[in-house]
Amino acid sequence: MARTPATYTVHGPSLRKERMRQGLSVRQAAAAARISRSYLQRLETGTREHMGAPRYTRLRKALKSTDEQLLAPAEDPPETR
Template sequence: MERPPATFEVNGAALRRTRMHHGIGIHELADSAGISRSYLQRLETGTRRRMRPGTYAALRTALNVDDDRLLNEEPTEKR
């Protein structure tokens, strides 16, 4: 059985495009996903890139996304 990665690297621009495409405000999405507005803003701007699996799943559920369009195609290395 394969274990999920410890974190997922999110593509902030893709996250923002998807949120806006669905017509969801940043406060509404943050509330739906159970995360803070500032955390979501940091993800969208690229200040923060990594999310834990449970948080990533909650964000995908809140956006009704069932694929990996929110992830970076080429993850960057940890510093």
């Protein structure tokens, strides 16, 4: 069974795109996810990238989005020679 990560790395531009797709202002989306407006703005601009699991889950549900739409792409491990 997969474990829930302690933190999620969100992709700010994708987060903003999904919020706007829903027609929500920053204030409305933040209120729906029960996070502060400034916290959401920092996520969207990339000033902050990591979110704890409970906050991330609330935001994902508020935006009716999937992990694929909101999370930063996983980095490929460096190649070894």
